[in-house]
Amino acid sequence: MIGQLLKGLRTTFGYIFTQPVTVQYPEVKRPVRERFRGRHELKRFADGKERCIGCSLCAAACPADAILVVPAENTPDHQVSYGERYAATYEINMLRCIFCGYCEDACPTNAIVLEHQYELSFYDRRDSIYTKEMLLVPEDQGHGDAPPILTQLERRPSPPAQIDL
């Protein structure tokens, strides 16, 4: 009896001196891996023009029907993206999204990218709709260095998703 107890306690005491494997979230955050699929971002070209051309391919690829794209025509004095159209409305419903990454695969211009932010809680269901203003990277983030997406080309899956509309 005592022997068994000691035998059990040996394991317990052995573990006192090992490093804990847990981290104290939220003070300490575990870094995510390079390929992690988190919150979406809409990227820009280096000159600040939006990459998104409002083609709705991401919405067609989305299994959860989480994306709403309403395109509008570019005009010469209001050129938002390179191309005929841009996304006037771009919304992702984060309650529906299952973070599968198909929108990223489907996008012809690499505009939408799943980034590493994963803390997406909100208090109100209505806050689950992420609008274009929230998703779009700031304008100055396209200038200077190559936009993040160009350095992330390695993150692309090899076969581009082919979508039938």
Added chain:
Amino acid sequence: MLKTEELQINIGPQHPSTHGVFRMIVTVDGETITDLKPVFGYLHRNHEQIAEQNTYLQNMPYTDRLDYFNSMANNQAYAMAVEQLVGIEVPERAEYLRVMMVELTRILNHAGALGFLINDMGMWQTQLAFGMREREKILDLFESASGARLMCNYFRFGGVVRDLPPDFIPRLKELLQAMPAFVDELERLLRENEILMQRAEGIGILPRDLALAYSVSGPVLRGSGIPYDVRKAEPYSVYDRFDFDVPVGTVGDVYDRFLVRIEEMRQSRRILQQVIEQLPDAQGGHINPKARQNVRPPVGDVYARIESPKGELGFYLVSDGSGKPYRYKVRAPSFINLTPLGDMCRGYKVADVVVILGSIDIVMGEVDR
């Protein structure tokens, strides 16, 4: 002699030990169970009907959510079904990557399942924490390869979505190196453990013939002494190239199922080591470049099955020639393994229900779909 009266009690659906929202109507005579009726359906998400409205590729992330412990295994079964329906070749490297992922899944599933089983026996969180600690290492590998820890969505028709990151194999080797210590410790702590023996030995016996009659599969079937494993009985993918054993139990009680799972973790490690040795070194061989993802299979039907960690997981697809499945049916091992629960519990004490349920290892996402 005291006159006792039968009493019906309700376990679940909101009960911490039912592994999800699962309800059992238990008829007890004193402490002894005379009847048990499982009630499912609280987590019904209309999986099969949703799948019939999605394209074949769009269903892939949905299969992750069937048995959320083993998303890779679900992906493989579904990908195999569609590949057979369309006739897509899978390159060799991709097959090895698939086997690697599914065997890792098996290890993490069993580590978690044993942890939960011990937790159900009243030995609290220690063992569960051990299991979760090991599981976390594997989930980290999954995250680096697929981009998500649980809902991996890693498989595509004709292969896997991306090749392994460069540091994957070294980290996997490290993990396999450290694994026997964990499994041995698990076994050392529990094999002769007083609590476990009392709660598990001779409890929840599922006899051979009953196991066959209920067509249970996986560790539950093997615990009852039937050496049936789809990997051996009908080798799919590249399983015929590996050398591994199928552990079987003798009595078919909770303890046997427990031992079978421990041994299966060792066997999975053996397979993984052979995978690392034989892995073809063709970069880019992770997917068939000719395989289209928006498949339109010819009219026909197919049933593909794999040995998922919980048992035989099969997908039955009927195609009417369009881009969406006409019929999509999942043979979910958790669901079918759960059906003999009433027979397994009859005659035991009401406190054993929780342990017997834990030893079947169910995931409600798969039972209710």
